[in-house]
Amino acid sequence: MATTVTKRERQPAGRLSVARVCVDMGLAHLDRPFDYRVPAELDEAAQPGVRVKVRFAGKVADGWVLDRAETSDHDRLAWLEKVVSPERVLTPELITLARAVADRYAGNLSDVLRLAVPPRHARVEAEPTAADDDAGAPEVPPVDPAGWGRYPAGAAFLRALADGRPPRAVWSAMPGEDWPARYAEAAAETVRSGRGAVFVVADARDLDRLDRALAAALGPGRHVALSAALGPSERYRRFLAASRGRVAVVAGTRAAMFAPVPRLGLVGIWDDGDDLHAEPRAPYPHARDVLLTRARLGDAAALVGGWTRTGEGQLLAETGWAREIVPDRATLRTRAPVVTPTGDDPQLARDPAAATARLPSLAWQAAREALKDGAAVLVQVPRRGYLPSVSCGDCRAPARCPHCAGPLQLSASRAVPACRWCGRVSAGFACPHCGGRRLRAAVTGARRTAEELGRAFPGVPVRTSGRDEVLDTVGAEAAVVVATPGAEPAASPGYGAVLLLDTWALLTRADLRAAEETLRRWTAAAALARPGGRVVVVADGSLPVVQALLRWDPAWHAGRELAERRELGFPPAARMASLTGKPEAVAELLAELKLPERADVLGPVPAGGDDERMLVRVPRGDLAELARNLHAASAARSARKAPHPVRVQIDPADLF
Template sequence: MTPEADPTLPGLARSQVRAARARSGRARPAPRVVELAEVAPVARVLVDVALAHLDRPFDYAVPATMAEQAQPGARVKVRFAGHDADGYVLGRVAASEHTGTLTPLRRVVSPEPVLSPAVAALAGAVAARYAGVRSDVLRLAVPPRHATAEKAPPREAVPPAPHDAAAGERAWEASTAGPAFLRHLREGGSPRAVAQVAPGEDWPTLLAHAAAATLAGGRGALLCVPDGKDLARLDAALTAVLGPEQHVALTAEAGPASRYRDFLAVSRGHRRIVAGTRAAAFAPVHDLGLVVVWDDGDDLHAEPRAPYPHTREVLLLRAELEDTAALVAGFARTVEADQLVRSGWARAVEPRREVLRARAQVAVTGASEHALRRDPHAAVSRLPGEVHALVREALHHGPVLVQTPRSGYALALACERCRTPVACAHCAGPLALTSPTTPPACRWCGQAASPWSCAECGAHGLRAPVLGDLRTAEELGRVFAPARVRTSSGDRVLARVEAEPAIVVATPGAEPVADGGYPAVVLLDTWLLLGRADLRAAEEALRRWANAAGLVRPGGRVLAVGDPGEPALQALVRWDPGGFAARESDQRRSAHLPPASRVATLTGHPGALDDALTLLQAPPGAEVLGPVPVPPDRPNAEEPLERIVVRVPRAAGEQLSAALGELQRLRSGRKLDPVRVQVDPLTF
C-alpha cells in the first residue's frame, strides 16, 4: 500500500506525501555538460523537414567527439521539435547568432560528405524557382545511404585516354557550328548551344564526343536523357569514345547498392563524366564544365514529385551557378529551347541543308493531290497505296518501322451503320476490343457486351475509329504475309531489332533502334496526335514524329499519313523544327502563353484556394484565371478539387516564384489545408 493511500495517516500527512512526490516528479536532472569542439563548434544544419516555414539552416553545437566527422556535407541526426530528425551539415562556424544554449548534435550518421556546396546551392535555387522546400529537392539529389557500399574500397580514378579531337570534329561536321563548339569545350570555354540533330545521326556518339572534349579540357560533364533505353545507348557510346572506367551511369533501376556506389565515385572525384535520367541532374560532379539534356520536350524530364522541377531548368540553373557550358539537343526543338536562342543565351547548332537532303526523304501521303491522283481512296484510307508500296519495297532491305499513337487493340467502338459511339448497358462506359477472339467489353466495369445491338438504329455491326498497335500489327501481318511483325509498346518495349526484314509496330517513345537503321519509317494516324486537347499538341506531335524519323538509315524514306497542309507535317517534310518552334513562340507570345509568360497553378479544395488567394501577394500585372474544376486526387473524395492559374509576364517570373514561396511559408506556419503549387507545369 502506498503512503498516501494509508488510512492510518492523517489527511494532512497524506497531502504532504503527495506534494513531495509531485515535486520529485517535476524535478529535471541536471543537464549533462558536453565538451564542445575547439575549432568551429557550431554546425549549420539543414534539417529534413518538409515544412516551408522551417526551410532554413539551424545551429547546433558540435561535441568534441564529433569534431572530426561532422564536416560540411555529412549526414547527421539532430533533435528537432522533440523528435530525432535527419539533416545535412552545411557548414561549421565559430559562433552562432542564437542567444540561448545550442542543442548538441545527436550523432553523425556518416562522415561521408555527400552534399557538396555546389549541390547545396543548386538545391536552394531549385527550391526558390519552384516555390518548394530544400528537403524535397535533396531527396531527389542525394540517394539513400547504403552502408556496405560506403565501406567498400573506393573505385580508383583511371587516367583518361588521349582525346581524338579529329574524330569528334568529324562526328559533328554535319552541323553548322558543331566543330567550333567542341573546340571551345576543349579549350576550357563555356559555350551554350541548342543543337538540332539530323535524321539518321548517331546522337549518343555526338554527346559522347562533347563529353570527351570537356574532359580533355580538364573538366567534368553531366548528361541527362529521358529514360533507360536512351541511357543504355549513351552508356555504350561513352564507353566507346572515352574507354572503360571513365564514366558512370546513374539510374534508379541499377539498385540501391550499385547506384550509391556510383554516386560515391562521382562525389569523391573518381569519375567526372556522369550520364543518367532526371535525378542525375544533381550529381556532384567535380570541376563541372558541361551540362547536357537530350530531348528536353519528353515529359519524363518533368519530376512528378514536389517541387516538380524539370531537368532542363535544373541544368540551366546549374550552368548559371557554376558557369559551365550547356547543350540542349534533340531531333526536334521545344519553344523553351527556342527562347534560349532568341534571347541570345545560347547559339543554334543546326544540320547543313545538303546533309539533310542526303540523309532522308520525308513525304506526306493521304490527302495530297499527288496521292489522290494515284489512289482516290487515299484520303479516307488508314493505309493508302503509297504506304503499301513503300513497305513492300523497304522489306527487301531491312526492317520497317510503323509508328501508331495508341497501344492496345481497338480502343473505341462505334456502330457500323450510324457511327454512334458504343456504350456499356450497365454503366454507360466505353466498349473496347482487346483481341480478335474476345467479345467487346466495358473499359470501366469489365462487363462483356455480347450480343450487342445499337440503341439508335438496331444494327449489330461494329467499327473501330481508333486502332491500337496490336490491331495495326494484325492488319499489316495479313497484308504483308509472310513478313515477320513485331510490336513494341507499354510493358513490351523492344530496345533493339536486328537488320533482317520485319515490320516493327511501335507507339511513340517505344521505337526500338534497328541495327544499321530503318530503310523506311511510316507514321500513321497523325491526326490523333494533333487532336490532343493540349497547348503543346502540335509541338509534341512533331517531336514524336521527328524521334521516329531520326531512326531511319542514311538515304532512307519517311512517310507520314495525314493532311499535308498541317504546319507540323510541313515542318517535318522540310526538317525544320527550329522554324516551327519559332512560329509556335510567336503565337504564344501574342496570346500571353508560356514561354512568353510565366505560369503557376494552385490546386486544392475551394476553401483552401480562397485562403491561398487571400494570402498571395502576386506581383504587379499578374492575372488570376479560374477557378475551374479538376478531377479528384482520390476516389470517393468528399469535396471537389478546383484549380486556378496565375500568369505573369516573363520578366516577373522570379517575383512570382518568390510570392508563391512566401505563400507556402505562411500556409505552413498557420497549418492551413493543403494546396498543390506547381510553377511552370508541363501541361495545364
C-alpha cells in the same frame, strides 16, 4: 559508422561550434536552416554536407549540415544528436544548386535535397575504395571532329570545350545521326580539358546507348550511368563514385540532373521535350531547367539536343543565351528521307479515298517497295493495345460501360468487351441509344494494326514494339515493325519506309504542346529511315507541323510556335503557376498571395474529382517575385495547419 554523444559528455567544439542544418520536415514555414550546437566529439565528423540526426519539436528528425559557423543569432541552441555518416554527400555546388531550384519552383530546400541525394546504404559506404590510379591511367584518346564537323557551328563548339571555355548550344540533329557518339565526343573534350560532365536522357534505352558511347570514347572507369533500374545499393555506389571524384562524367535519367560532378564543365540533355524529364515529385523541377541553372551557376557549357526543338530551346537561341547548331541544307538533303503527305491535292486526285483511309495506297506502295528491296518497314501507331476504343456498329455512338460509363475496349479479335476504367466485362452489350449489339473499331491499336498488316503482306514477319515488349534493334532483313511513339527500335542501316498512321490522335489533342509533341514523335521515327528512304505521313500537307517534317526544319516550327505563345501569353514566353486543390484551399492560398503587379489570374478549371485549378500568369521577369510570394503564402497556410493542401507547380508540362 554513426556517431552518438550522451548528454554527460557534451562540450561544444573548440571552433565553428554552430552547425546550420536543413531539417527534413517538408513544411513551407520551416524551410530555413536551423542552428545546432556541435559537441566536441562530433567536431571532426559533422562537416558540411553530411547527414545528421537532430531533435526538432521534441522528435528526432533527419537533416543535412549546410555550413559551420562560430556564432549564432540565438542564445540557446539544441545539441546535434548524431552524425549518421561522415560521408559528405552534399557538395557546396550542390547546396547552392538545390537552393536555387527550390527558389525557382516555389519549393522547399529539403524536398530538393531528397531528390538530389539517394537513400544511404551503410554497407556501400564501408566498401573499400580502390587506390587512386588516375595518374597512371591512359589519357582520353583524341576526338575525331568529323561528326561535329558536318554542322557549320559544330567544330567550333568542340574546340571551345577543348579550350576550357563554356559554349552553350541548341543542337538540331540531322536524320540518322549517331547522337550518343556526339555527346560522348563532347564529354571526351571536356574531360581532356580537366573538367567533368553531366548528361540526362529520358529513358533506359537512350541511357544504354549513351553509356556504350561514353565507354568507347572515354575508356574504362571514367564515367557512371545512373538510373532507378540499378537498384538502391548499386545506384548509391555509383553516386558515391561521382561525389568522391572518382569519375568525371555522369549520365543518367532524370535524377542524374543533380549528380555531384567535381569541376563541372558541361551539362547536356537529349530530347528535352520528353515529358519524362519533368519530375513528378515536389517541387516538380524539369531536368532541362536544373541543368541550365547548373551551367549558369558554375559557368559551364550546355548542350540541349534533339531531333526537333522545343519552345524553350528556341527561346534560348533567340535570346542569344545559346547558339544554334544545325546542318546546312546541302548536307541535310543527302541525309534526310523523302517525306510525302497523303492529304494534299495531288494525292487526293490520284487516290480519293486517301482522306479517310487508314492505310492509303501511297503508304501501302511505299511499304511494298521497301519490303521488295529487302528493307524493314516501320509503322508508328499512337495507341497501344488491340482496339482501345469501340463504338456501336449501327449508330456509331461510343460504347460505354454500364457500371462506370468508361470506354469499352477489345483486347483481341475474339475477346469479350471490357471497360478500360474498371475492368468489368460487358458480354451482353446493347447500345442504349439504338439497341444495337454489334461493335466496330473507333480507335485501332498497335496489335490490331500488326494483325492487319500481316494480312496485307503475307509471308513477311510482323513485330510489335510497345509497353509489353520494347525492342531495342531489329535486323536488316525485310520485316514490318509496328511501334508506339517512343518504342521504335533502330534498324541497320535504317528503315526503307516509315509510315506515320492515325496522325489525328496526336494532332487533335487538347494540349498547349500538341503540335510540338507531334513533330517530336514524328521526327524521332522518321530519323530512323535510311538516307533516301520513304516517310509517308497520313495527314494534310498544308499543316505547319507536316511542313516542318517535309523540310526537316524543326527550328522554323519552334520559332512559329514561340511566336504564337508570345502573342497568347503562354510559356515559355510568359511564366505560369498552377494551383491545384480543393476550391476553398485554392481560394485561401490566393487570398494569402501577394500578386506581382503584372500578374493575371486565370480559371478555375476542373482538375479531377473535387479539385480545381487556378493559373497565375506573369511576365518572365516577374517569376522570381511570384515564386517567392507563392512560397510565403504556402508557408502561412502551413503554419496555420490548413487542412487541405494545394499543389503549387511552376510552368507544369500539363498546363491544360
